[in-house]
Amino acid sequence: MSRQRKVALVGNPNAGKSALFNALTGARQKIANYPGVTVERKSGRFVLPTGEPVEMTDLPGAYGLDPTSPDEEVTSKVIRGAFAGEAVPDVLVIVLDASNLEQHLVFAQEVLALGKPSVIALNMVDLAERDGLVLDPAVLAEELGVQVIPTVAVRRRGLAELGEAIASAGERHPGPGLTRIGATERRVAAHAMAAAAVLSESKRHRLHAKLDQVLLNPWLGPLILLGVLFVVFQAVFAWATPFADGLDAAVSALHDGVAAALPESLLRDLLTDGIITSVGSVVVFLPQIVILFAFILALEASGYMARAAFLMDRMMAHVGLSGRSFIPLLSSFACAIPGIMATRSITDPKDRLTTILIAPMMTCSARLPVYAVIIAAFIPNTNVGGGVGLQGLVLFALYVAGVLGAMAVALVLRRSMTRGAASGFIMELPKYQMPRLKDMAIGLWQRAWIFLRRAGTIIFMVTVVLWVMLNFPKAAPGESQVDASIAGKVANGLAYVVKPIGFDRDMALALIPAMAAREVAVSSLAQTYAVDAGDDEEQQALELGDQIKARWTLPMALAFLAWFVFAPQCMSTIAVTRRETNGWKWPAFMLFYLFALAYVAAGATYWIAVAAGL
Numbered sequence: 001m002s003r004q005r006k007v008a009l010v011g012n013p014n015a016g017k018s019a020l021f022n023a024l025t026g027a028r029q030k031i032a033n034y035p036g037v038t039v040e041r042k043s044g045r046f047v048l049p050t051g052e053p054v055e056m057t058d059l060p061g062a063y064g065l066d067p068t069s070p071d072e073e074v075t076s077k078v079i080r081g082a083f084a085g086e087a088v089p090d091v092l093v094i095v096l097d098a099s100n101l102e103q104h105l106v107f108a109q110e111v112l113a114l115g116k117p118s119v120i121a122l123n124m125v126d127l128a129e130r131d132g133l134v135l136d137p138a139v140l141a142e143e144l145g146v147q148v149i150p151t152v153a154v155r156r157r158g159l160a161e162l163g164e165a166i167a168s169a170g171e172r173h174p175g176p177g178l179t180r181i182g183a184t185e186r187r188v189a190a191h192a193m194a195a196a197a198v199l200s201e202s203k204r205h206r207l208h209a210k211l212d213q214v215l216l217n218p219w220l221g222p223l224i225l226l227g228v229l230f231v232v233f234q235a236v237f238a239w240a241t242p243f244a245d246g247l248d249a250a251v252s253a254l255h256d257g258v259a260a261a262l263p264e265s266l267l268r269d270l271l272t273d274g275i276i277t278s279v280g281s282v283v284v285f286l287p288q289i290v291i292l293f294a295f296i297l298a299l300e301a302s303g304y305m306a307r308a309a310f311l312m313d314r315m316m317a318h319v320g321l322s323g324r325s326f327i328p329l330l331s332s333f334a335c336a337i338p339g340i341m342a343t344r345s346i347t348d349p350k351d352r353l354t355t356i357l358i359a360p361m362m363t364c365s366a367r368l369p370v371y372a373v374i375i376a377a378f379i380p381n382t383n384v385g386g387g388v389g390l391q392g393l394v395l396f397a398l399y400v401a402g403v404l405g406a407m408a409v410a411l412v413l414r415r416s417m418t419r420g421a422a423s424g425f426i427m428e429l430p431k432y433q434m435p436r437l438k439d440m441a442i443g444l445w446q447r448a449w450i451f452l453r454r455a456g457t458i459i460f461m462v463t464v465v466l467w468v469m470l471n472f473p474k475a476a477p478g479e480s481q482v483d484a485s486i487a488g489k490v491a492n493g494l495a496y497v498v499k500p501i502g503f504d505r506d507m508a509l510a511l512i513p514a515m516a517a518r519e520v521a522v523s524s525l526a527q528t529y530a531v532d533a534g535d536d537e538e539q540q541a542l543e544l545g546d547q548i549k550a551r552w553t554l555p556m557a558l559a560f561l562a563w564f565v566f567a568p569q570c571m572s573t574i575a576v577t578r579r580e581t582n583g584w585k586w587p588a589f590m591l592f593y594l595f596a597l598a599y600v601a602a603g604a605t606y607w608i609a610v611a612a613g614l
């Protein structure tokens with residue numbers, strides 16, 4: 001034999017080619033670049049069982065022979081013998097991931113159609129078996145017309161058999177089935193072959209495979225995801241009502257009880273109209289928060305969340321981000337702080353910065369009380385048909401508005417301040433699982449506790465300060481207490497700024513303490529109206545929602561909602577952004593652009609609503 005024969009390993013990315021290459025060639029490797037491109041060329045010596053030494057190359061992973069990347073181009077050219085200065089391989093070892101057979105068979109058919117001497121390494125059979133899937137290599141060999149050797153590259157299983165198969169791989173002609181052209185035909189055939197090769201499959205594996213087929217379907221998948229999210233928001237309203245009503249009654253009872261038990265005094269006012277009214281107005285949203293988190297935790301534990309990230313990867317790529325940003329952004333639906341901290345897992349610094357900057361637009365749970373009180377006051381609790389409640393629909397729309405805003409900003413940032421290419425994304429999809437009740441209960445308890453602690457600390461303190469500012473100096477007889485107070489005077493100043501976007505003095509007043517935490521907007525409205533009601537018993541008896549309804553117009557309410565979709569009203573988020581970006585530059589930028597967006601969005605909402613005659 002004049003020339004040393006060449007054997008090349010080909011297959012989809014992550015099939016285990018390099019693992020197999022290392023197992024076969026050991027330390028006898030040469031690493032260089034293919035001439036003219038920065039693609040690594042790995043080759044090594046391997047001695048066949050016949051004693052014949054061959055040169056083995058580990059080709060870059062590819063999904064097809066029509067290249068879409070420099071890696072794929074090298075692979076495609078080398079195996080066709082079209083790469084200048086590179087000898088054409090004599091035998092191809094096509095490496096397949098047995099636990100992902102259907103997908104890998106698509107490329108395998110394309111390679112086999114070239115008609116070269118080939119062998120298939122059915123790799124990762126250990127992982128397939130772990131998942132309850134046992135395959136019959138003989139069926140595949142029959143279908144494909146080449147030898148199929150089960151291997152476990154990392155355990156060196158099947159290497160000797162693979163060597164023998166390589167030694168005996170001879171000239172072959174592509175069978176009729178392998179001259180199929182077109183990706184769709186190959187896909188259909190891959191599906192049939194993968195199904196035919198199954199020797200035994202646990203019920204669970206079959207079910208999971210079916211689930212993935214539906215949930216990850218490029219058309220159905222996103223629709224289902226949208227549907228799931230939609231149900232969540234419907235439930236947040238529908239299921240929480242009885243519990244929220246109960247809490248509300250308890251808060252009122254406590255308020256009245258304390259008011260009756262104490263003599264009239266400043267302390268009594270502070271306790272009742274100040275603390276109980278404000279903290280109570282936030283605490284009543286506990287049921288909605290718990291329901292929202294129950295869904296989020298269940299979706300995470302079941303394995304669906306990772307699928308959602310997978311589905312979102314393509315969409316995120318459109319705005320220059322990857323699926324990697326999805327998890328931090330998703331956590332930001334609970335709270336932007338853990339979300340921003342979770343961006344540490346994003347390796348590309350510009351990717352990460354973009355994700356941090358848009359995280360506050362994901363609707364966090366602190367906005368829920370604001371949204372809920374205004375929606376409940378202004379949006380009728382009607383059915384828009386098919387059992388869909390209008391209130392849940394509006395809530396859903398607010399979440400969507402935040403997401404769309406974030407995507408638009410990411411798109412702009414990735415073309416300007418954080419310019420750069422989107423990084424790739426590979427994600428392991430976890431197995432489907434029934435969420436465990438105990439884990440869920442612990443998770444829910446933690447979230448509920450965090451929420452209550454906020455009510456007991458930040459909101460409590462801001463409330464006391466606000467109460468002082470609202471109650472002093474005392475109004476002259478006939479004058480409104482709110483107008484006379486320090487808070488009222490400050491709010492009157494701010495009211496000039498927010499008047500063009502439809503906000504009145506009370507709304508302006510709510511914005512100031514809400515810088516500490518968004519929920520405070522609700523408690524400060526509750527307090528303002530309690531102070532404003534003074535001794536008017538009829539006014540005092542009104543619920544916050546009814547107060548708001550009586551004082552605001554629908555365009556005002558909608559503008560207020562639009563404001564909270566964007567406004568960066570959370571000191572902790574600003575602080576954590578400063579820490580994660582090492583300076584004030586980015587948090588300052590974040591504050592500026594989010595306030596600008598909030599102002600424009602609220603103004604546009606107000607004037608459009610007014611023009612529409614709402």
Ligand SMILES: Nc1nc2c(ncn2[C@@H]2O[C@H](COP(=O)(O)OP(=O)(O)OP(=O)(O)O)[C@@H](O)[C@H]2O)c(=O)[nH]1
Nearest residue numbers: 013014015016017018019060061123124152153154
């Ligand atoms: N359990 C198990 N893991 C394997 C097996 N073969 C490879 N792996 C692991 O699968 C992962 C991917 O393997 P690689 O050899 O890097 O895959 P590759 O085909 O070279 O991937 P690209 O170079 O990206 O095309 C690695 O973590 C390997 O350790 C196997 O038979 N069983």
Ligand SMILES: [Mg+2]
Nearest residue numbers: 017018019061
């Ligand atoms: Mg590799």
